[in-house]
Amino acid sequence: MVRLPSALEIVLHELRRLPGVGRRAAERLALHLLEAPAEDALALARAIEQLRHEVHACKVCGNFTDAELCSICADERRATGQLCVVEKPSDLWAFEQAEAYRGRYHVLGGTLSPLAGVTADDLSIAALENRIASEQIKEVILATNPSVDGDATAIYLAHRLAALGVKITRIAQGVPLGGHLDYADAGTLKLALEGRRPLD
Amino acid sequence: MVRLPSALEIVLHELRRLPGVGRRAAERLALHLLEAPAEDALALARAIEQLRHEVHACKVCGNFTDAELCSICADERRATGQLCVVEKPSDLWAFEQAEAYRGRYHVLGGTLSPLAGVTADDLSIAALENRIASEQIKEVILATNPSVDGDATAIYLAHRLAALGVKITRIAQGVPLGGHLDYADAGTLKLALEGRRPLD
Numbered sequence: 295m296v297r298l299p300s301a302l303e304i305v306l307h308e309l310r311r312l313p314g315v316g317r318r319a320a321e322r323l324a325l326h327l328l329e330a331p332a333e334d335a336l337a338l339a340r341a342i343e344q345l346r347h348e349v350h351a352c353k354v355c356g357n358f359t360d361a362e363l364c365s366i367c368a369d370e371r372r373a374t375g376q377l378c379v380v381e382k383p384s385d386l387w388a389f390e391q392a393e394a395y396r397g398r399y400h401v402l403g404g405t406l407s408p409l410a411g412v413t414a415d416d417l418s419i420a421a422l423e424n425r426i427a428s429e430q431i432k433e434v435i436l437a438t439n440p441s442v443d444g445d446a447t448a449i450y451l452a453h454r455l456a457a458l459g460v461k462i463t464r465i466a467q468g469v470p471l472g473g474h475l476d477y478a479d480a481g482t483l484k485l486a487l488e489g490r491r492p493l494d
Numbered sequence: 495m496v497r498l499p500s501a502l503e504i505v506l507h508e509l510r511r512l513p514g515v516g517r518r519a520a521e522r523l524a525l526h527l528l529e530a531p532a533e534d535a536l537a538l539a540r541a542i543e544q545l546r547h548e549v550h551a552c553k554v555c556g557n558f559t560d561a562e563l564c565s566i567c568a569d570e571r572r573a574t575g576q577l578c579v580v581e582k583p584s585d586l587w588a589f590e591q592a593e594a595y596r597g598r599y600h601v602l603g604g605t606l607s608p609l610a611g612v613t614a615d616d617l618s619i620a621a622l623e624n625r626i627a628s629e630q631i632k633e634v635i636l637a638t639n640p641s642v643d644g645d646a647t648a649i650y651l652a653h654r655l656a657a658l659g660v661k662i663t664r665i666a667q668g669v670p671l672g673g674h675l676d677y678a679d680a681g682t683l684k685l686a687l688e689g690r691r692p693l694d
Contacts, residue, residue: 301560302549309538325584328546328583329582338509341505349499358499
């Protein structure tokens with residue numbers, strides 16, 4: 295085998311850490327980055343740096359934004375009274391792309407995961423409790439992933455939020471068990487929202 | 495639809511320019527770059543910049559290298575007397591990964607393409623003629639892609655190099671017509687090399 299320049303080995307290593315990029319795909323991407331005009335490859339590098347410098351979490355809901363509030367929190371036409379609680383911004387995007395929900399969101403930042411050392415204090419739960427009070431929320435829709443950790447987190451939240459006198463629902467098991475929300479198609483996401491039921 | 499931060503729109507645009515990356519894949523990659531630790535995302539950006547700053551063409555064959563000579567040209571164990579002429583370094587890599595060839599290479603830098611304004615002067619053909627003389631080459635294997643432009647370039651080279659008294663062969667049509675060398679599997683590449691025949 296041909297010995298690769300070390301800068302190329304490094305790029306291959308970094309590309310393979312991306313989701314869905316295997317050995318062959320990383321090679322094709324790396325070769326493209328070498329064979330494309332330098333300004334194109336460097337534009338991608340700069341875009342990634344700009345992304346991480348400018349984009350951060352919305353201070354209210356945790357969605358990605360380059361302003362203080364994300365475009366959803368800043369949109370006065372969005373319905374109030376409901377919060378759709380998701381693990382990550384990518385789950386929020388999946389609902390938005392399905393146009394399945396017109397209310398507001400709350401991003402937890404993950405799930406409870408005792409094995410990984412993630413406790414309730416590591417998630418945006420206190421902020422969620424504050425929003426339920428200050429925004430006069432009537433319903434909290436628990437839209438964590440239908441996984442062991444996502445279900446456990448939903449059950450934990452249902453217990454913890456019960457005292458606040460808010461209706462707590464869980465999206466229906468229309469989403470395939472063991473799957474991930476941001477892979478689901480629009481129809482599945484709509485069914486999951488429509489089929490939500492009180493968590494007891 | 496949610497309005498995206500402009501830095502995110504830019505990253506999505508740049509990611510979609512990569513080969514094999516569609517809208518959905520670009521979104522998943524962009525979200526990963528946002529949700530991953532910042533050092534991981536920035537490591538990829540820096541790796542791309544380092545790649546374009548350190549890696550350049552081998553001054554003999556045109557393969558990618560971070561030194562003056564690429565690892566193949568610098569390897570004294572590689573057979574001399576034969577040159578495998580390819581369009582791009584990615585084609586060279588495909589042969590190397592198939593372990594189908596133990597000689598040396600020459601990268602043209604593309605194909606003749608009158609419509610795109612690529613003439614013989616834009617390709618590394620004068621350097622190829624010099625190498626045939628100075629390296630006492632006995633055989634030139636034309637391994638341009640089995641495409642209209644690749645075939646035309648092979649025929650052009652066969653005519654132009656005929657006066658140099660070197661044996662000129664073309665890889666066999668074991669590679670699927672209209673395909674690209676760097677997608678071919680190892681077996682196909684080996685068959686194509688073994689089945690090469692004089693171009694008349």
